Amino acid sequence: MGARIGIDLGGTKIEAAVLDADGRVTHRARRATPAGQYDATVATVAGLVKTLEAEARVRASVGVATPGARSLVDGRIKNANSTCLNGRPLKEDLERALDREIRMANDANCFALSEAVDGAGAGASVVFGVILGTGVGGGVVVDRRIVTGANAIAGEWGHNPLPLPETSDHPLPLCYCGRRGCIETYLSGPALAADFAKAGAERVDAVEIARRAEGGEPRAVAAMERYEVRLARSLAGVINIIDPDVIVLGGGLSNVARLYPSVTRLVPGFVFSDEVRTRIVPPAHGDASGVRGAAWLWNEAAGEVR
Numbered sequence: 001m002g003a004r005i006g007i008d009l010g011g012t013k014i015e016a017a018v019l020d021a022d023g024r025v026t027h028r029a030r031r032a033t034p035a036g037q038y039d040a041t042v043a044t045v046a047g048l049v050k051t052l053e054a055e056a057r058v059r060a061s062v063g064v065a066t067p068g069a070r071s072l073v074d075g076r077i078k079n080a081n082s083t084c085l086n087g088r089p090l091k092e093d094l095e096r097a098l099d100r101e102i103r104m105a106n107d108a109n110c111f112a113l114s115e116a117v118d119g120a121g122a123g124a125s126v127v128f129g130v131i132l133g134t135g136v137g138g139g140v141v142v143d144r145r146i147v148t149g150a151n152a153i154a155g156e157w158g159h160n161p162l163p164l165p166e167t168s169d170h171p172l173p174l175c176y177c178g179r180r181g182c183i184e185t186y187l188s189g190p191a192l193a194a195d196f197a198k199a200g201a202e203r204v205d206a207v208e209i210a211r212r213a214e215g216g217e218p219r220a221v222a223a224m225e226r227y228e229v230r231l232a233r234s235l236a237g238v239i240n241i242i243d244p245d246v247i248v249l250g251g252g253l254s255n256v257a258r259l260y261p262s263v264t265r266l267v268p269g270f271v272f273s274d275e276v277r278t279r280i281v282p283p284a285h286g287d288a289s290g291v292r293g294a295a296w297l298w299n300e301a302a303g304e305v306r
């Protein structure tokens, strides 16, 4: 297998990179996303591929990480926060523009794949990749292959209800999905900020709360402690079902160092096992995981979203 191109189609920017056979990035490029313009988005992605292929002097396989999911019913994009993609046959349109078959997967799944192939979960059989950012998502990779699922939602734990709600978890927050008490309404960055504000503190973002907790500010420490026990209860539910070897955290909150020892210590109290060997680790590739995972969709073991 020769060169692979991975594309990370985000809401504000489109990142692209060429990976050689060993997974090293040899060329990269980035363009602003033509927000709200579907045809221009397709043209920009195709243009990035052509530019990189000319620079690298290769014809590469192409994988694309997208928000949302590709409908298993009609192949059209659904659930994307870049709403101009919804209802569009993005894979087919890109294949026409690039004159080749491409592979496409949800961005959280690409994150999990990137970390499973040659990142923090390298060598592990079952890897759960978690996004803790503006939203809460996830992806499941088994033996370097994304588990897509019957409904293309495998790993979407963010819209499970928060397990074992305590007094301090009530009233259950309303989620944009229409339900109440979803894990995302407690574990996203905005949710942490809202929880801190609700406890009588000022309205600051999650990064600032983590920074203040590091400095020992009592209300920030308390907010982080509430966050950590919620995260531990939520991840324990995942462990009971798929029993991963490794859980890799991603998204903005994965930069909060205290989460790893705290959650590792708390999780066993909620898992149905006398011991918990699952490692909870930071990502190896950070922001590059989108392009890397997309490129690895053309790995002999990796599946595509059909």
Ligand SMILES: [Zn+2]
Pocket (backbone or CB within 6 Å): 158, 159, 175, 176, 177, 178, 179, 182, 184
């Ligand atoms: Zn929800």
